Amino acid sequence: MMGAGLFLSVIFSGDVMASVAANQVFAPWNDPKETPLIEFRGVTKRFGDFTAIDDLSINIYEKEFFALLGPSGCGKTTMMRMLAGFETPTEGEIILAGQDIAPVPPNKRAVNMMFQSYALFPHLSIEDNIAFGLKREGMPKNDIADRVAEMLRLTRLEKFARRKPHQISGGQKQRVALARSLAKAPKLLLLDEPLGALDKKLRQDTQFELMDIQEKTGTTFVIVTHDQEEAMTVASRVAVMDHGKLMQVATPDRLYENPENVYVADFIGDVNLIEGTARKTGEGSYEINWCERTPPLKSTSDTVLSSGQGCTIAIRPEKVSISSEKPEEADNAVQGKIIDIAYLGNLSTYHVKLANGQMVKAQTANTRRISRRSFTWDDDVWLSWTATAGVLLKG
Amino acid sequence: MKRFSWFNATSLTLGFAFLYLPMIILVVYSFNASKLVTVWAGFSTKWYGELLQNEAFLDAAWVTIRVAVFSSTIATILGTMAAYILVRGGRFMGRTLFSGMIYAPLVMPEVITGLSLLLLFIGIGLDRGVFTIVLAHATFSMCYVSVVVSSRLVSFDKSLEEAALDLGCTAWQAFRLVTLPIIAPAVISGWLLAFTLSLDDLVIASFTSGPSSTTLPIKIFSAVRLGVSPEINALSTIMIGIVTIGVVSFSIMSKRNAVRREREERAAIHAT
Ligand SMILES: Nc1ncnc2c1ncn2[C@@H]1O[C@H](COP(=O)(O)OP(=O)(O)OP(=O)(O)O)[C@@H](O)[C@H]1O
Numbered sequence: 001m002m003g004a005g006l007f008l009s010v011i012f013s014g015d016v017m018a019s020v021a022a023n024q025v026f027a028p029w030n031d032p033k034e035t036p037l038i039e040f041r042g043v044t045k046r047f048g049d050f051t052a053i054d055d056l057s058i059n060i061y062e063k064e065f066f067a068l069l070g071p072s073g074c075g076k077t078t079m080m081r082m083l084a085g086f087e088t089p090t091e092g093e094i095i096l097a098g099q100d101i102a103p104v105p106p107n108k109r110a111v112n113m114m115f116q117s118y119a120l121f122p123h124l125s126i127e128d129n130i131a132f133g134l135k136r137e138g139m140p141k142n143d144i145a146d147r148v149a150e151m152l153r154l155t156r157l158e159k160f161a162r163r164k165p166h167q168i169s170g171g172q173k174q175r176v177a178l179a180r181s182l183a184k185a186p187k188l189l190l191l192d193e194p195l196g197a198l199d200k201k202l203r204q205d206t207q208f209e210l211m212d213i214q215e216k217t218g219t220t221f222v223i224v225t226h227d228q229e230e231a232m233t234v235a236s237r238v239a240v241m242d243h244g245k246l247m248q249v250a251t252p253d254r255l256y257e258n259p260e261n262v263y264v265a266d267f268i269g270d271v272n273l274i275e276g277t278a279r280k281t282g283e284g285s286y287e288i289n290w291c292e293r294t295p296p297l298k299s300t301s302d303t304v305l306s307s308g309q310g311c312t313i314a315i316r317p318e319k320v321s322i323s324s325e326k327p328e329e330a331d332n333a334v335q336g337k338i339i340d341i342a343y344l345g346n347l348s349t350y351h352v353k354l355a356n357g358q359m360v361k362a363q364t365a366n367t368r369r370i371s372r373r374s375f376t377w378d379d380d381v382w383l384s385w386t387a388t389a390g391v392l393l394k395g
Numbered sequence: 396m397k398r399f400s401w402f403n404a405t406s407l408t409l410g411f412a413f414l415y416l417p418m419i420i421l422v423v424y425s426f427n428a429s430k431l432v433t434v435w436a437g438f439s440t441k442w443y444g445e446l447l448q449n450e451a452f453l454d455a456a457w458v459t460i461r462v463a464v465f466s467s468t469i470a471t472i473l474g475t476m477a478a479y480i481l482v483r484g485g486r487f488m489g490r491t492l493f494s495g496m497i498y499a500p501l502v503m504p505e506v507i508t509g510l511s512l513l514l515l516f517i518g519i520g521l522d523r524g525v526f527t528i529v530l531a532h533a534t535f536s537m538c539y540v541s542v543v544v545s546s547r548l549v550s551f552d553k554s555l556e557e558a559a560l561d562l563g564c565t566a567w568q569a570f571r572l573v574t575l576p577i578i579a580p581a582v583i584s585g586w587l588l589a590f591t592l593s594l595d596d597l598v599i600a601s602f603t604s605g606p607s608s609t610t611l612p613i614k615i616f617s618a619v620r621l622g623v624s625p626e627i628n629a630l631s632t633i634m635i636g637i638v639t640i641g642v643v644s645f646s647i648m649s650k651r652n653a654v655r656r657e658r659e660e661r662a663a664i665h666a667t
């Protein structure tokens with residue numbers, strides 16, 4: 001699934017690329033000349049003694065599909081509410097399009113929010129719900145009708161225009177909420193767990209729909225989710241948060257391949273974490289002592305570590321090979337016993353216990369039929385991986 | 396269908412008899428031809444005719460209706476505002492004190508409310524009349540309205556208002572276009588409550604009325620002290636009639652709304 005997510009996001013950024021500039025990847029965050037649409041500068045938010053957002057700085061660029069990912073209660077909704085104007089930062093400032101938005105009330109911000117609870121107006125029809133923001137703008141009647149029709153078409157709600165919110169299904173409500181927040185063509189659209197209430201199938205369909213809409217309208221989206229697969233699928237960049245702190249901001253593939261810390265490595269996808277002490281053996285290459293009786297593990301690293309420093313190697317299970325004989329020219333090879341096999345259909349994950357008790361997971365694609373699988377429970381096997389397969393992290 | 400046990404039937408009959416027997420007697424005797432209230436002497440509507448000739452009663456009725464309409468409208472506006480601030484205003488200084496104080500008049504003896512208002516009006520040199528009764532009624536019925544409205548507001552999803560703000564409403568527009576339409580049924584029942592409270596109030600009205608502004612309950616009360624007349628019965632019957640018409644038309648109205656909603660629903664489904 002994770003693979004599919006990455007694949008999709010690659011396709012997606014490919015599409016954006018085509019519309020932004022030929023033969024150039026959409027990556028404004030790498031371009032120092034680009035000014036961000038939103039800038040959080042050292043923002044802290046406290047509720048009494050409790051710090052919900054802790055000294056957070058982020059740049060979000062125009063036309064980005066930016067995802068906030070993190071466990072429940074880490075401050076995602078609070079960030080959105082500060083952008084929409086329902087909370088003010090205790091410290092720091094938020095800049096939107098070059099302007100500090102602290103003194104701007106919610107109704108004067110070029111920002112629209114899709115609420116976690118949808119917050120549709122129960123006394124108005126679907127049409128009137130969508131037209132609500134346009135009427136406040138003082139748009140001429142005919143233009144409102146056109147715009148509403150366009151939104152209904154975009155979200156495929158034409159048939160339900162005259163109904164009241166209580167007469168439509170949960171998924172349809174969610175699309176109305178989306179249409180309503182899109183209707184004013186805001187510079188920035190905030191989506192707070194927009195797909196939380198949907199079943200998996202509808203959720204995936206809607207994810208594509210969202211990406212499609214984002215691409216068509218060129219609006220900047222900030223989406224909150226605690227489903228990492230969803231974040232990886234839709235987003236151009238993902239911010240991983242924990243306890244009000246920013247852990248890492250990166251594209252989905254970098255987040256997966258180059259986590260900056262143990263928290264992110266552990267939070268995104270499945271990972272093996274092996275702790276040890278580093279010894280520098282060359283420029284960017286290290287040996288890690290992790291167990292007394294076994295030879296050290298070799299790993300390359302972009303992070304500079306000093307000899308004797310504590311570190312963790314993070315290796316994805318699909319980068320660990322499993323074999324019955326000791327492989328000849330592997331950089332790292334360790335022996336262990338298969339404790340458990342998780343059969344996932346297309347993949348199998350082997351849980352292998354090493355001599356010192358450390359568990360390591362190895363994942364292989366099931367290209368053969370199950371009856372001809374080469375390993376089974378309690379088999380002694382060798383696990384191996386290259387020096388570049390893992391990521392070396394401090395601590 | 397559930398079986399109707401004799402126990403249920405009896406308690407229903409007893410309960411309704413308890414509630415309505417006195418009124419039925421009153422209505423029946425209002426059509427009595429005899430001047431003596433307790434002796435039946437045949438059917439007649441002459442007391443109704445006489446009532447229409449009675450200037451004093453007609454004046455009192457007119458005063459009462461004006462007082463009820465104005466005071467319940469003022470009470471509804473003030474009560475709704477108070478409820479809104481107390482439920483939505485967040486934590487401001489003395490919020491708990493205020494919300495406690497809004498309930499105090501509910502349990503305050505009417506005599507005390509009436510007396511204190513009287514003292515106030517005398518103190519500021521306000522001549523007693525329709526205006527002072529309106530003020531007094533608005534004062535005591537606004538807390539009933541605020542109780543009714545705030546119980547509705549508590550269960551009102553705050554994010555609806557935030558959504559309205561988000562879509563470009565000012566705070567006032569958000570209230571008028573989103574909050575008010577949704578809580579309207581509670582506001583209307585608050586108004587009806589205030590209206591009936593004002594219609595039948597005797598104590599506070601007698602403290603705050605002037606010589607030119609007698610309300611119907613005061614008039615009836617003072618007339619009854621000289622003996623119950625069939626005219627009073629006729630008047631009371633009319634009042635019962637007005638209240639009944641009000642209640643019935645209100646329920647028909649809301650029923651119609653429900654039917655219309657259902658029809659819309661069906662139409663919407665057909666469209667698919
Ligand atoms: N008005 C408030 N008063 C006090 N604490 C609050 C308030 N709003 C949020 N918090 C606290 O701030 C923290 C962050 O809340 P927030 O709603 O941003 O979480 P979240 O990341 O959106 O979580 P979820 O995924 O569950 O929606 C939580 O611990 C919450 O209890």
Ligand SMILES: [Mg+2]
Binds near residue numbers: 076077078116192
């Ligand atoms: Mg949330």
